[in-house]
């Protein structure tokens with residue numbers, strides 16, 4: 001299957017599993033948001049997807065290829081874009097320099113040139129076009145997240161992994177950022193997102209997955225999960 005697939009992943013640190021047999025799939029051009037309480041293993045899942053943590057068991061498939069044994073740069077070259085939660089832009093560089101560096105680090109697999117990729121990402125994020133010459137460190141948190149996403153999209157990845165994009169943003173800036181994330185989904189990029197803000201995260205994605213204690217508690221269409229009483233009970237501490 002194309003897109004991103006995790007099969008029976010057991011993963012953790014120093015031989016101690018945090019994820020106990022997690023399977024999920026995001027079909028090509030699909031979108032999945034992973035939510036769950038603090039400490040449930042969301043970041044560990046993300047690190048396992050992008051190649052920063054090697055699973056003890058199970059497989060990670062990217063566009064049908066087994067990438068389980070590949071490191072993070074190799075997965076990036078195969079079309080997996082990643083926006084980490086922190087330190088995701090070069091603050092001293094301008095917005096345009098950030099986009100250039102990202103493109104030079106991983107050239108577009110389609111062979112598209114820098115100018116055409118720059119135009120494509122600025123169409124997705126018109127908010128940053130007037131800021132191209134501004135140092136990324138001088139932007140608002142929401143604008144900086146847009147630059148980080150635009151940089152990740154420069155090499156034209158087929159799958160984009162976002163780690164807690166709304167972290168640290170005001171509610172208003174988070175809403176604006178999610179308008180931009182919706183555009184990424186509509187552009188056909190396969191999206192895996194981890195999000196603390198359950199409502200926003202599940203509003204953007206087609207499907208949602210609830211991770212509890214390193215296991216999949218529920219998975220289904222995002223609107224159904226949002227409506228489900230499970231969410232309320234989890235986040236009001238009723239589990």
Ligand SMILES: Nc1ncnc2c1ncn2[C@@H]1O[C@H](COP(=O)(O)OP(=O)(O)OP(=O)(O)O)[C@@H](O)[C@H]1O
Nearest residue numbers: 013014018036037038039040041042043044045196
């Ligand atoms: N580098 C590490 N070494 C050892 N244990 C770790 C490491 N990182 C995370 N853990 C442990 O793994 C478990 C899951 O952590 P993880 O960061 O994946 O959860 P999370 O769902 O992302 O939580 P949060 O919502 O607070 O970000 C926790 O018990 C945590 O203490």
Ligand SMILES: [Mg+2]
Nearest residue numbers: 042043044164
């Ligand atoms: Mg986390």
